Structure formats: structure tokens, C-alpha cells
Amino acid sequence: MDYFSVLDFSREPFSNSPEPEFFYQSPQHVECLQKLELSVRLRRGLNTVIGDVGAGKTTISRQIIRRFADDKNVETYLMLDPYFGGPTEFLRAIIDILGIAGGNPDDTEWHLKEKIKNHLFDKGVGEGKTLVLIIDEGQKIPDFCLEILREFLNYETNEHKLLQIIIFAQKEFYGVLEAHTGFADRINFSYDLRPMNFTDTRAMIRFRLDTAGGGESDKKVRFTLPALWAIYRATGGYPRKIVGLCHRIILALIIQDRLKSGFALVRFCTRTGETHRRPWKMALVAVIGSVLITLIGLVFGYNLFFTEVPKGSGSGVALQPLDAVAIHAKVPPQAAVSPAEEKPSFHMVSPAEEEPPLHEPSAVENDPPRVISPAEEEPLHAERCPESLGWLIVKRDGTICKVIRGIYGRGCTPDRIALIRKANPHMQNPDRVEPGAMLKFPAVPYNFRPASEGVCWVAVARRDNLEDAYGLYEQYLDQLPPIQIFPHWNERExxxxxxxxxxxxxxxGAARSAIAELPSSISSDARIVKDWDKDTIFFSTVASG
Structure with missing residues (x-):
């Protein structure tokens, strides 16, 4: 049985093969594809796409081939490795790729070029075909190959080039172009492929999960917002690294029989995926450890051999019992840090969003005390009221006041804006929050209880995290009567x-009538709420009769 079927995936969501169905159309990838296609159809000649390892160059090359697959007037040819030992070897490879018949082992370099030129004129002029040569790993192209490709670009009519060349290469190719200005001057279109930003990283992961999903299923794998941020920071936004890390996370979820990945699990999978350690760091740790051991040995040795023993009146010295000896130690007080003073860091994740790693190292009794962060202090289901409701990404059409009204159920007053600013010291101006900014929303308890007996409410949905709940809130805002998010906490749930x-x-009865007026897709999940557990703490207010 395939491993991904355990999570009800119809296919592997994070395969390292360039499967066309899993191509996420980020803005820069779409722009690159469109400009490449336009350049080929206009038959402008030479094009280059340059980017770091894992930026998505191979995926784009497969996509451009796929775009022309149904066009009978365009023929695409792919060269995976352009490194050759000499000009003749390279020319014979081109002849084989283009399918030119009549090869002769005794042909000279001039004869081979003539065969290629005649073939290009027969196809491009006689048959009206567009021939596209796609070269991957372009940074490996030898100098003599560049010169031959430059000659191929001289084969043209009065209107267009007879051979279209697309080179996908790593950053080292920039140096090659600087050394061959005659070749670089012929480039019609060049694209610098960069890593994705956080928004595209997040969208790519969700796109792959949705594409691999097996339709309607109770099992739905999801990543918390801190987990997605950790993936982005660990991979730098490079698609290949994102796919590799997410693959390890999926395997970990299967082993743990879970469906949700949090920040800690991502960090664990990141560490297990590292193939090397920095030698200088290990050497530094070894040196510091040796120095500490030496100092401890000197201190104990001095106390053992050079401390004077008090002389008593008798033949021996009476030792005090251990429990009667007073040990005086000055311990500097730890400065308490309020949640509002903390820097926005995903190491401080609410217990509702965090999970422990696969294997937690056991504590050593003699280890020195250390400050424990709230994320490490208690396990996932700790019976402790959260200090934060979670994080949200401000969208282009989002404002602080709109979010406050949706989450806290009250007006956008200065004191509530000040509360958000205190929890987010990185936010300079609440009236102008940049799209994509991540904000933390504190959990401020409200003294809420129904004003009269028998009052009830209609809940159209429930989620276990702020991000998903606010997404539903925005989705339903224009479809339903006035709604809001009502966050609450108790030890049981x-x-x-x-x-x-x-x-x-x-x-x-009135609540049921209201449910009946809702759209059928929403009313099926709606429920009537009469009261909450007595120990429930509320972080918002609603109408109470």
C-alpha cells in the first residue's frame, strides 16, 4: 500500500518529480512562462532563465514543453546535459536530438553544421515549423558550444530566427555571459528566477495538499500558521526544499497517526533532514566544554587539598549533620517578561497550535536550570488558559479595525488598538499595516454570562485555530446576517x-427558524448553543438578551 493512501491522498502530494498537475502557478512562474511562450511564438531566438538550485527551473522547462505539446507547428527538443568533450561531439548530439537522418562517421565539423542548417531551413521555411531547443543545466555549457549556438542564431529569414533556444542555468551562468559578450548580446529575453515569498510558499503547500486529496474525506492534513512560517524560514522559499521538507513532515504525521503539523514537528523534521553539521560549531562546543571541565576540576582540587581543617579541642572534629548545614547562595532574580514585550516569534506558540516533536530528549538531573518558554512548559493539551488567540496575516483588503470587530465582537476603540499594538511591538502604525504582515492577537478574558435564562445562540461553524475561523468569518460575512467569532477556552475542550x-x-424555536433561513450549505453544520461549561473563559462578547 502506498504511504500517502493512509491519509486518504489519491497520489503523493510532495513528490520530487516535476509532475505537471502539481505545478503551483505563482506570479513569477506564470510571468516567466508567458514571456517564454510569447518569445517562442514570435521566434525571437535566444532566451535564458537563471536561478539558484531548487528554484523551479526544471519545472518551468517541463511546463513550456507541455504548453506546446498540442501545437503541431511547434517542435520542442530537450537537452538535459550540455557538457561535451569537443565541437564534433556536440554537433552530432544536436543532429541526433533533431532527428536528422543520413549521419556519416566521417563527416567533418563543417559537414555537420551544413546538415543542421539545411534541416532548419527545410523545417522553418519549407514546412513553417518552429523548432525549440531547450537546454537544462546551462551552466555546464563549454565555450565552444556557446560559439556553435551563436552560429545557429545566424540562421534566420528576414522575419524570424529558424531555431529558438531556451537555456535554464544556475547563477554561475552570469559569469559565463560576462565572458562571452557576443553571445550575451543575442539574448532576447532573460528571467532571474527567485525563491518564493511566504504567501506563495503557503499557497503552494495548500495547493499540493488539495490536489493530492482524495475528494470528500474526514482525513484532512493541515499545517498550522506557525508551521508554515517555520517551513518558509527553513527552506528560504525554494520549491525543491519545500517539497522535500513537507515530504518528511507527512511521513512523521503517518508515524504519529496525526493530521495536523505544528511548529515543533516542522523544526524536528528540519533537524532530521540536515545532512551535515558545521565543523567549527562542534569544535567550539568541544573547546568550551574542555575549558569548563578544567575549571571545575581546579576548583574541586583546590577545595580538597588546600582548605584548612578547623582544629577542635578533642582528638577529632565533630561534623554537623547534612540537614543542619545552611547553604547560602545568592540567586539573581529573573526579570519577568510580559507577553506584550516579547518579540513576535513562532517559538511562542499557543498550546492549541503546538505539538511536541517525535522524540523529546530526556532531562538530566544535574543540568543547570534554564528559562523555559511557554511553548516548552506544558504539553499540547495542558490545562492552562492561553495567553494568545493566535496569529493572522493581514490581507490587502484587511484593516486592524475590521479584524478587531470580527474577533473581539466590539468596536474599534483606542484601548483595543493599543492592546494589539502592545502585543505586536513591531507594528509601527496601526492605521497602515502592510499586506502580508503577521499580527498576534492576545487572549483577553471578558466577564460574559447570559443576561436572562433561556437565551440561546446559533453557531454556524467551529474551528480550533484563529486562522481557519477568521477565514470562515470573511467567507460568510456577505452571505449571512451579522456574524462574529466567539473564542473561548475550558480545560475539557x-x-x-x-x-x-x-x-x-x-x-x-426562534433559533431553529433562523437556521432554516440560512443557505443549505451552511445550515447543515449550524447548531444551537444554550450555554457553555461553568469553567469556560470567554475572550469576546456577544448579545446576551
Whole structure:
């Protein structure tokens, strides 16, 4: 059985093969493809796509071949490795790729070039075909091959080039172009392929999960927002690294029989995927360890051999019992740091979003004390009220006031804006938050209880994290009567986010009537809420009768 079927995937979501169905159309990849296609159809000649390892060059090369697959007037040819020992070897390889018949082992370099030239004129002029030569790993091209390709670009009519060349290469190719200005001057279109940003990284992961999904299923793998951020920071936004890390995360989820990946699991999979360690760091640790051991040995040795023993009146010295000896030690007080003073870091993840790693190292009794972060202090289901509701990414059409009204259920007053600013010291101006900014929303308890007996509410959905709940809130905002998010916590359920109708109802009959008026796709999941557990802590307010 394939491993991915355990999670109800119809196919492997993070395969390292360039499968066309899993191509995520990020803005820069779409721009590169469109400009390449336009250049080929206009028959402009030489084009280059240059980027770091794992930036998606091979995927784009397969996509451009796929785009022309159904066009009978365009023929594409792929050269995977352009390194050759001499000009004749390179020319024979071109002849084989283009399918030119009548090869003779005794042909000279001039004869081989003439065969290629005649073939290009027969195809390009006689048959009206567009021939495209795609070269991968372009940084390996020898100097003599560049000169031959430059000659091929001289084969043209009054309107267009007879051979279209697309070179995909790594950053080293820039140096090659600087050394061959005659070749570089012939480039019609060049694209610098960069790593993806966080928004595209997040969208790519979700696109692959959705594409691999087996339709309607109770099993749905998801990554928390801190987990997605950790993936982005660990991979730098390079698609190949993202796919490799997500593949290890999926395997870890299968082993742990879980469906949700948090920040800690991503960090664990990142560490297990490292193939090397930095020697200088290990050497530094070894040196520091040796110095500490030496100092400790000197201190104990001095106390053992050079400390004077007090002389008693008798023949021996009376030792005090251990429990009677007072040990005086000055311990510097730890400065308490409030949550608002913390820097926004995903190491401080709410317990509702965090999971422990696969294997937690055992504590050593003699280790020196250290400050424990809230993310390490308690396990995932710790019975502790959270200090934060979670993180949100401000979208292009989002404002702080809009988010405050949706999450806290109250107006956008200066004190609430100040509360958000205090939790996000990196936010300079709340009236102008850049799109894509990540904001932390504190969990501020409200003293909320129903004002009259029998009052009930209608909850249209429930989620266990702020990101998903706010996504539903935005989705339903224009489809339903006034709604809001109602976050609450208790020891039994943990932190939960109900998306509810703002108005309360005097009895269940009125609530059922309201549910019946909702769209069928939403009313099927709606439920009536009469009350919450007595120990529930609320972080928002709603109408209470």
C-alpha cells in the first residue's frame, strides 16, 4: 500500500518529480512562462532563465514543453546535459536530438553544421515549423558550444530566427555571459528566477495538499500558521526544499497517526533532514566544554587539598549533620517578561497550535536550570488558559479595525488598538499595516454570562485555530446576517473558535427558524448553543438578551 493512501491522498502530494498537475502557478512562474511562450511564438531566438538550485527551473522547462505539446507547428527538443568533450561531439548530439537522418562517421565539423542548417531551413521555411531547443543545466555549457549556438542564431529569414533556444542555468551562468559578450548580446529575453515569498510558499503547500486529496474525506492534513512560517524560514522559499521538507513532515504525521503539523514537528523534521553539521560549531562546543571541565576540576582540587581543617579541642572534629548545614547562595532574580514585550516569534506558540516533536530528549538531573518558554512548559493539551488567540496575516483588503470587530465582537476603540499594538511591538502604525504582515492577537478574558435564562445562540461553524475561523468569518460575512467569532477556552475542550450569529434568540424555536433561513450549505453544520461549561473563559462578547 502506498504511504500517502493512509491519509486518504489519491497520489503523493510532495513528490520530487516535476509532475505537471502539481505545478503551483505563482506570479513569477506564470510571468516567466508567458514571456517564454510569447518569445517562442514570435521566434525571437535566444532566451535564458537563471536561478539558484531548487528554484523551479526544471519545472518551468517541463511546463513550456507541455504548453506546446498540442501545437503541431511547434517542435520542442530537450537537452538535459550540455557538457561535451569537443565541437564534433556536440554537433552530432544536436543532429541526433533533431532527428536528422543520413549521419556519416566521417563527416567533418563543417559537414555537420551544413546538415543542421539545411534541416532548419527545410523545417522553418519549407514546412513553417518552429523548432525549440531547450537546454537544462546551462551552466555546464563549454565555450565552444556557446560559439556553435551563436552560429545557429545566424540562421534566420528576414522575419524570424529558424531555431529558438531556451537555456535554464544556475547563477554561475552570469559569469559565463560576462565572458562571452557576443553571445550575451543575442539574448532576447532573460528571467532571474527567485525563491518564493511566504504567501506563495503557503499557497503552494495548500495547493499540493488539495490536489493530492482524495475528494470528500474526514482525513484532512493541515499545517498550522506557525508551521508554515517555520517551513518558509527553513527552506528560504525554494520549491525543491519545500517539497522535500513537507515530504518528511507527512511521513512523521503517518508515524504519529496525526493530521495536523505544528511548529515543533516542522523544526524536528528540519533537524532530521540536515545532512551535515558545521565543523567549527562542534569544535567550539568541544573547546568550551574542555575549558569548563578544567575549571571545575581546579576548583574541586583546590577545595580538597588546600582548605584548612578547623582544629577542635578533642582528638577529632565533630561534623554537623547534612540537614543542619545552611547553604547560602545568592540567586539573581529573573526579570519577568510580559507577553506584550516579547518579540513576535513562532517559538511562542499557543498550546492549541503546538505539538511536541517525535522524540523529546530526556532531562538530566544535574543540568543547570534554564528559562523555559511557554511553548516548552506544558504539553499540547495542558490545562492552562492561553495567553494568545493566535496569529493572522493581514490581507490587502484587511484593516486592524475590521479584524478587531470580527474577533473581539466590539468596536474599534483606542484601548483595543493599543492592546494589539502592545502585543505586536513591531507594528509601527496601526492605521497602515502592510499586506502580508503577521499580527498576534492576545487572549483577553471578558466577564460574559447570559443576561436572562433561556437565551440561546446559533453557531454556524467551529474551528480550533484563529486562522481557519477568521477565514470562515470573511467567507460568510456577505452571505449571512451579522456574524462574529466567539473564542473561548475550558480545560475539557481547550481553545475553540465559534463563528456565531451576533443576535441571540429568546428560545430554541426562534433559533431553529433562523437556521432554516440560512443557505443549505451552511445550515447543515449550524447548531444551537444554550450555554457553555461553568469553567469556560470567554475572550469576546456577544448579545446576551
Amino acid at each position: 481547550g481553545l475553540q473558535f465559534d463563528v456565531i450569529l451576533k443576535n441571540c434568540f429568546v428560545d430554541e
